[in-house]
Amino acid sequence: MPRSSAIAVALFAKAPRAGLVKTRLARDLSPQAATEFHRLSALATWERLVGSPAHDAFLYCDVRWAEFEAVADGGRFRLQRGSDLGHRMRLCLEELLGGGYAKALIVGSDAPTLPWAQLAEAAAALDAADVVLGPSEDGGFTLIGATRVAGAMFRDVTWSRPDTRRACVAALRAAGLNAVETRTKGYDVDTLSGLRRLAHDAGLPASLESWLLPYREPRS
Numbered sequence: 684m685p686r687s688s689a690i691a692v693a694l695f696a697k698a699p700r701a702g703l704v705k706t707r708l709a710r711d712l713s714p715q716a717a718t719e720f721h722r723l724s725a726l727a728t729w730e731r732l733v734g735s736p737a738h739d740a741f742l743y744c745d746v747r748w749a750e751f752e753a754v755a756d757g758g759r760f761r762l763q764r765g766s767d768l769g770h771r772m773r774l775c776l777e778e779l780l781g782g783g784y785a786k787a788l789i790v791g792s793d794a795p796t797l798p799w800a801q802l803a804e805a806a807a808a809l810d811a812a813d814v815v816l817g818p819s820e821d822g823g824f825t826l827i828g829a830t831r832v833a834g835a836m837f838r839d840v841t842w843s844r845p846d847t848r849r850a851c852v853a854a855l856r857a858a859g860l861n862a863v864e865t866r867t868k869g870y871d872v873d874t875l876s877g878l879r880r881l882a883h884d885a886g887l888p889a890s891l892e893s894w895l896l897p898y899r900e901p902r903s
Contacts, residue, residue, distance in 0.1 A: 690738040690806055691784040693775050695763065696725040696792040698748040711875035720894070722750075724872070725792035727888035729754055732790070737803075739784070743775055769837025776829045788815075788828035793871040796886040797825055801867035813860040816848060818868045823847045825869035833858040 697704045699722035701714040709717035732740040733755075742755035743763045752760045761778075765771035772789055779787035786809045790797055801817045805828045808815040814836070817826035822845035835858040840850045848864075855862035872881050875898075881887060882899040 689784050690786045690788065691741060691779040691782075692732055692738045692802070693741045693743050693761075693779065693787070693789045694725070694729050694732055694792060695743050695772070695775070695789055696729075696751065697721070697745045698751070699725070705873070707873045708875070708878065711878075720872075720878070721792065723891055723894055724795045725751070726754065727795045727890045728790065728792050728797070730890065731795075731797075731888065733759075738788075738806075741779070743771075743789075768842050769840055772827060773832055773834075773836060776827075776832050780829070780832065786828060786830055788826055790826045791871070793873065794819065794825045794869045795872070795888055795891060796881065796884045797869050798867050798886070801865050801869055802826065804865040804867050808863050808865065811861075812863040814855050814862040815865060816851065816862065817865045818848060820868055820870045821845065821873070822849070823871065824851070824864075825871065829860075831860065833860055836860060 699718045701718040704721040705717035708720065729742055741759050741761055742751055743761050744751050745763050747762065763771045764774050775789060776787045786806055788802070788805060805815045805817050805826055809828055809830050813829060813831040815828045816824040819825045823843070836855050837851065838854050838858065840847065840854050852862050870877065872878055878895070879898050879900055882895040887895070
């Protein structure tokens with residue numbers, strides 16, 4: 684059983700199956716290339732998370748996947764449950780909080796350079812708030828954390844839209860939860876321009892550098 688003050692961080696990642704992941708990016712690359720980026724991004728994000736002593740890391744996948752199970756050994760690999768993204772996130776947060784963690788956070792595999800400052804700010808915000816969102820520049824969010832959940836916390840939220848975060852905050856508050864946002868922003872990589880931005884990111888994980896070389900355009 685974790686300490687009552689401990690923090691759990693769950694990485695939400697889909698199994699890298701062509702045609703089922705990074706479909707927007709696949710329009711600019713190919714389903715196979717987009718899938719390989721997703722795989723590498725998920726593994727790089729996991730490596731970052733599991734390397735920090737500030738929290739306990741878990742990898743939540745949509746299906747059983749041998750490679751992800753191998754890296755998330757010791758009971759840290761878990762399956763997502765639920766009918767849609769909101770339901771799956773709520774059940775994940777509920778499970779981690781019910782397991783004895785005081786704070787539970789979820790991050791996605793689309794932001795391999797997620798700022799540590801955003802993660803730390805989110806964890807600190809949960810000292811007073813029920814829920815915290817880490818904004819992304821596309822109108823969504825790169826992380827969500829909670830100390831308390833409610834059944835209706837994601838009611839009527841439509842995902843992957845420019846107003847998703849705003850709708851999510853409204854739903855959380857309607858469910859009686861005190862929701863705040865971090866000042867620090869991150870960004871998801873869903874397009875070719877995002878991939879090129881990532882290639883120049885100072886926080887780029889070393890495991891992604893060589894794969895991204897063809898997208899690293901010279902800067903004047």
